[in-house]
Amino acid sequence: MVDENIVERLDRIELLLTVIAKASLAPVLASELAEARMATLYAMTGDVTAKEAARKLSCSLSTVSAAWQRWETLGLVRKVGKKYERSL
Numbered sequence: 001m002v003d004e005n006i007v008e009r010l011d012r013i014e015l016l017l018t019v020i021a022k023a024s025l026a027p028v029l030a031s032e033l034a035e036a037r038m039a040t041l042y043a044m045t046g047d048v049t050a051k052e053a054a055r056k057l058s059c060s061l062s063t064v065s066a067a068w069q070r071w072e073t074l075g076l077v078r079k080v081g082k083k084y085e086r087s088l
Contacts, residue, residue, distance in 0.1 A: 021075075022088055028074050041067055045077055046085040 033039040037057050041064060044053055050064045057064070068084045071077040077084045 018088065025075060025088065029076060032071065032074065032076065038067060042071070042076070042086065045071075046083065049083070 029042075033042055037059065041053055041057060044056070045068065048056070050061055050068070053064045054061045068077055072079055072084065076087055078087050
């Protein structure tokens with residue numbers, strides 16, 4: 001049986017952590033996504049493969065991979081299996 005009070009508190013903690021993370025990552029995100037192509041790549045992260053992203057953005061596969069790896073280091077994305085997903 002799940003204690004609803006615990007679930008509500010965990011939901012609140014998750015919300016507050018998300019707010020804190022967004023605030024601390026906002027300057028990094030703004031800097032990394034200043035270029036339109038990078039903003040588009042970030043928006044499609046998690047929905048497309050690296051190959052699809054490279055084709056849609058008319059850039060190299062290494063450009064996409066390098067961006068995702070850099071963003072993982074910065075905490076903007078996380079690797080889940082073989083793909084990347086936005087952290088926020």
